[in-house]
Amino acid sequence: MTALLEARGLTKKFGGVVALDHLDLAVAPDAILGLIGPNGSGKTTFFNVVTGIYGVEAGVIAFDGTEITNAAPPRVYHAGISRTFQRSRLSLPLSIFDNIMIGNHKRLNQGLWFNLMRRGAFKREFEASYQAARSLVEVFEPRLAERLFEPVAGLPMIDRRRIEICRALISQPKLLLLDEPSAGMTHEETAALMDDILQVRALNRNLAIIIVEHEMGVIERITDHCVVLNFGRKIAEGPYRQVAADRQVQEAYLGVA
Amino acid sequence: MLPGAAALALATVYVIALLAVEKQPLVIGLLALAIVAVLGADRMGLLASVSRSFAEREDTLGALAILAAFVVAAFFHDNHFVLLLVVTVLIYAVAALGLNIQIGYAGVLNFAGASFFGIGAYTAAVLNAHTAVPHLLVLPTGGLIAALIGSLLLLPVLRTRGHYAAVVTIAFALLFKTFLEVNDVLGGPQGLHVQGMNIFGWSLNDNMAVGDIDLSFYLGYFVVSMAMLVGAFVLVRRLVRSWIGLNLDAMRLDETAAGCFGLDVARWKIIAFTLGNFLIGFAGALFGMVGGFVAPNNYTFADSLLLVSILLLGGIGNPWGLAVATFIVVVVPEKLQTIQEYRFLLYALLVIAVLLFRPEGLLPRPMRRYVAGWRP
Amino acid sequence: MDPGLLAQYVMNGLMLGMMYALVAVGFTLFFGVLDVIQFSHGDVLTVGAFVALATYIGLRSAGISSSPILLLAMLVVAIGAIATLGLLIARYLVLPLRAAPALNTLLITLTLGTVLRESVRLFYPQGADPKSFPALLPTSSINLGQFNLRLDNVIMLAAGAAVIVGLQLLLNRTKLGLAIRAVAQDEETARTMGINFTAIVLFTFALGSALAAFAGIMNGLYYNEINFGTGLLLGVIGFSAAIVGGLGSIYGAILGGFLFAGLQTIGAVALPFAGAYKDVFAFAVVIALMAWRPTGLIREKISERV
Numbered sequence: 051m052t053a054l055l056e057a058r059g060l061t062k063k064f065g066g067v068v069a070l071d072h073l074d075l076a077v078a079p080d081a082i083l084g085l086i087g088p089n090g091s092g093k094t095t096f097f098n099v100v101t102g103i104y105g106v107e108a109g110v111i112a113f114d115g116t117e118i119t120n121a122a123p124p125r126v127y128h129a130g131i132s133r134t135f136q137r138s139r140l141s142l143p144l145s146i147f148d149n150i151m152i153g154n155h156k157r158l159n160q161g162l163w164f165n166l167m168r169r170g171a172f173k174r175e176f177e178a179s180y181q182a183a184r185s186l187v188e189v190f191e192p193r194l195a196e197r198l199f200e201p202v203a204g205l206p207m208i209d210r211r212r213i214e215i216c217r218a219l220i221s222q223p224k225l226l227l228l229d230e231p232s233a234g235m236t237h238e239e240t241a242a243l244m245d246d247i248l249q250v251r252a253l254n255r256n257l258a259i260i261i262v263e264h265e266m267g268v269i270e271r272i273t274d275h276c277v278v279l280n281f282g283r284k285i286a287e288g289p290y291r292q293v294a295a296d297r298q299v300q301e302a303y304l305g306v307a
Numbered sequence: 308m309l310p311g312a313a314a315l316a317l318a319t320v321y322v323i324a325l326l327a328v329e330k331q332p333l334v335i336g337l338l339a340l341a342i343v344a345v346l347g348a349d350r351m352g353l354l355a356s357v358s359r360s361f362a363e364r365e366d367t368l369g370a371l372a373i374l375a376a377f378v379v380a381a382f383f384h385d386n387h388f389v390l391l392l393v394v395t396v397l398i399y400a401v402a403a404l405g406l407n408i409q410i411g412y413a414g415v416l417n418f419a420g421a422s423f424f425g426i427g428a429y430t431a432a433v434l435n436a437h438t439a440v441p442h443l444l445v446l447p448t449g450g451l452i453a454a455l456i457g458s459l460l461l462l463p464v465l466r467t468r469g470h471y472a473a474v475v476t477i478a479f480a481l482l483f484k485t486f487l488e489v490n491d492v493l494g495g496p497q498g499l500h501v502q503g504m505n506i507f508g509w510s511l512n513d514n515m516a517v518g519d520i521d522l523s524f525y526l527g528y529f530v531v532s533m534a535m536l537v538g539a540f541v542l543v544r545r546l547v548r549s550w551i552g553l554n555l556d557a558m559r560l561d562e563t564a565a566g567c568f569g570l571d572v573a574r575w576k577i578i579a580f581t582l583g584n585f586l587i588g589f590a591g592a593l594f595g596m597v598g599g600f601v602a603p604n605n606y607t608f609a610d611s612l613l614l615v616s617i618l619l620l621g622g623i624g625n626p627w628g629l630a631v632a633t634f635i636v637v638v639v640p641e642k643l644q645t646i647q648e649y650r651f652l653l654y655a656l657l658v659i660a661v662l663l664f665r666p667e668g669l670l671p672r673p674m675r676r677y678v679a680g681w682r683p
Numbered sequence: 684m685d686p687g688l689l690a691q692y693v694m695n696g697l698m699l700g701m702m703y704a705l706v707a708v709g710f711t712l713f714f715g716v717l718d719v720i721q722f723s724h725g726d727v728l729t730v731g732a733f734v735a736l737a738t739y740i741g742l743r744s745a746g747i748s749s750s751p752i753l754l755l756a757m758l759v760v761a762i763g764a765i766a767t768l769g770l771l772i773a774r775y776l777v778l779p780l781r782a783a784p785a786l787n788t789l790l791i792t793l794t795l796g797t798v799l800r801e802s803v804r805l806f807y808p809q810g811a812d813p814k815s816f817p818a819l820l821p822t823s824s825i826n827l828g829q830f831n832l833r834l835d836n837v838i839m840l841a842a843g844a845a846v847i848v849g850l851q852l853l854l855n856r857t858k859l860g861l862a863i864r865a866v867a868q869d870e871e872t873a874r875t876m877g878i879n880f881t882a883i884v885l886f887t888f889a890l891g892s893a894l895a896a897f898a899g900i901m902n903g904l905y906y907n908e909i910n911f912g913t914g915l916l917l918g919v920i921g922f923s924a925a926i927v928g929g930l931g932s933i934y935g936a937i938l939g940g941f942l943f944a945g946l947q948t949i950g951a952v953a954l955p956f957a958g959a960y961k962d963v964f965a966f967a968v969v970i971a972l973m974a975w976r977p978t979g980l981i982r983e984k985i986s987e988r989v
Binding site: 414416418459460462463466469470471473474475477478479481482485486489608609612615616619648649651652655656658659662663666 | 720722776779780783785786787789790791793794795797798801802805915916919922923926960962963966967969970973974
């Protein structure tokens, strides 16, 4: 099966620090890949490199047949990659609906004439978008579906995380990058969140996910495949059980016995 | 709708009173009354309900506001001084709306607002004197020239950190004034005369009369500037209540995230900056024709900061708040002649107070409503 | 070109560079420790110059006429007053707004600049007019062929250089300087190491402002004139110099200051008839440099965490 996302030989340096070291990584079109490793091993840097926030010194990234190495973030988004961020990056003064629509950029008509002059057509697109946002939010938290025009600032952290995921999913991406989605949540909340994500994925068979997580229970439950990083290098790959038992992985997390 | 309509009616009566009185103690008394009344209304939650009323019935209340403005103009139909003041408020409000697109929505700092305003006025001076361009067309031309010259500043303005745009626009503001003073091509420090507006043969600089009633020639300018303000207001409102408004907000609040969701940040900054300058130049051209002359000393860096203070006082991003703030900033120093000289200092102090204690401004920005009156 | 004239241009350039550098260093210090742009820095300079002038006038009318004493008094009073002003600005306007969006701090300092500028214009007797500043340094000169090397210029250059060297020593050789650099690097770590963050910030603002006062007096002594708008001009150019040199880098600020002075001097040499356009040229250079190299010749420290 041809990979949806394939990274070969990725190297990223920050001054003297090597954050990614000749990394090879591949994701199949509807796989759920767990990306794990100790703090500072390069997981978020990998996401930042794929989404174009950072450029690379060496290596190639191919997505869905096209090369996207060093592409600017908007181009990566339009190709079909969406993400969440490690620290929540929602626009707090804006409403829930606004925040989700930010993620819907490519499916909305951005023309000046359309937005300023064709108000009838705009209204129809707005109403359709509202329904889409509402259906998506209903999956994660039905109570929020009634409150789409309230400011995000008033929501508790867990709801904000959910909205952030809705923002990433609304454009129906082919690849979703989740960066520590469960941070700050209880086990139950995390389990519920994962169920919801899987539910959305069931409706959208072509969604591949790369999830960075520290909670191994989540990784074990939902991923089919894992990649373990340490110091920017891949040190193990395979199903969770297999990598968890890998000696090198254990040393990376816990230190040499 | 009632709170909004009541507020409008009260405001109209107050404005007429304030514009009519001349004796300084009366003016001070009226101003003090306004401050007390507004603070009291805020305490009692009335301001919030007025805000909601405007948000929900904006179209109707907007029409009523236009009517109120005409009532004020009719009341002072032969008073040149007051009408000129009103026209100035209307024109400045358009410039403030343009500046608001840049600073308030897109987050692009522009400390040379008065310079672009001046560019519009100089364009009017030159075109009216040396060409046969119809005066109504001179207005958008003024806007165009302002936008074009603004594009020279685009490269540094596009950089991420706000202070780059700040320095460049400050430098431009200083350059603009100094250049015009040193250079005699555009009249030097004395400036240029601007021919009054002439629409299809109707010269706006001539006084009119309807039967026995004398009408100040400024009424003609009132109608034109009212039309301009309403047009700008509608444009800005539609802009805000659209995906474009959303893009601008997203860009202002978190550029990196916005880029990750497809926003071409550079493109939208350019659009916002250019559109804003166009509006400012447009207003400036009309201002030049109303005043009859243009000189570098009226378009200094301090004047640019005054425009920015209108934004801060009115609440960045709120067009209604902007209108109120423009009125305050333009009218109060004219009525309180004693503080005219001190107006830059006083407004600066007021802005500092606002930034320290009430950074959202007089009227904070409400949640975006894409379609007026729409409910889920 | 006549070597005497060339030497004069060089001297002008050096003096100008010194003043820009002193202002630029202030901007960079403030940005370093607090990540803020203190937009009123230039106008603080103006206040310093006027305070010095007022001191001079006051002492002269009290009968003191000895130049060294007058100059010393002016320096002490102005530097003391402006250092205090800088401290107050930090304490009451900048630190309280740390949690607010960066835009607010920018606006508040910019507005404060207007307050300072307008206050001088309105409240200093005939503040709107340029004021003559006394020549208090020895005016003798050494004749070097076609060029008169003025002693007062030499003294000022030497003093300026001494101040900059002193600043470098302070920052790099003292515990206080170490604390400042620590805070500039990473506030949280500095705090955990026991450094009194607020005290360091206040001191840095006082220090930067004191430098501005010194530059203001230098400006007055060199041109024998000050006016209420001087600071704004110097502030804009000084800030641009700091940006071009890379905000946060002292060397960069100094480099940027002299670079700007150099460009202005070249402009003056190349277009000698365009004396009135001197300021216009300076601003155009600012805009051009910002367009070309806004992140500076030395990279600005970027602190966004993605």
